[in-house]
Amino acid sequence: VWKLTSATQNRPIARTVEFDPMTGDVLARSGFADRHPIDRVIGYGIAWHEGQLFGWVNQLVGVLTALALMLLAVSGGVMWWRRRPDGSLGAPPHPGDAKLRVVAAITLVMAALLPMLALSLIVVFVFDRLILPRFPRTARWLNRTRPA
Known part of the structure; x- marks a missing residue:
């Protein structure tokens, strides 16, 4: 059996197709929707984390989140430094x-x-x-x- 699997980082659009090597007939076809629900949830989470789920909007959210976390860390240190005895x-x-x-x-x-x-x-x-x-x-x- 020949197996063709897409290598996209956007997991929800990944597909797998299996072919018979002698005839070239499609034996099996599976996509993201055919997976177990937990596997799909994890796939969405990974795609979101990698910035692949909603394109540039997803990457913008990731950048804004990183900036907010850096601001939180710095401002927390500054506030502690000012208030400490x-x-x-x-x-x-x-x-x-x-x-x-x-x-x-x-x-x-x-x-x-x-x-x-x-x-x-x-x-x-x-x-x-x-x-x-x-x-x-x-x-x-x-x-x-x-x-x-």
Whole structure:
């Protein structure tokens, strides 16, 4: 069987046709609509992400989204820098026990679902408990001093 598959990046218009090599008759024809609904949703998502779904409008939306995210990152850093206390990082105070339990439960669920989050949390925990106490000035700057 000879198989002809389009290689377009716009997944919704991709097609596959199978031919009999002896007679040249079409044996099977399938397109985007013949796929499983989840596969179609993922295909639309990938085409949207790559900027292939609606042409230049899709690419314009992607550029505007990227610019908005950059503006958000920069403006957040500027706002934090202006509001932080002098001489410290400006980390928030330790939350109460009830809030801490809720945050810990949500964090544990997310760490179970996202292994890289779990790994980064382990690295931060090791840094906070084993390395940071050896550098008291840095701990004070990070607002990580513990009451005696």
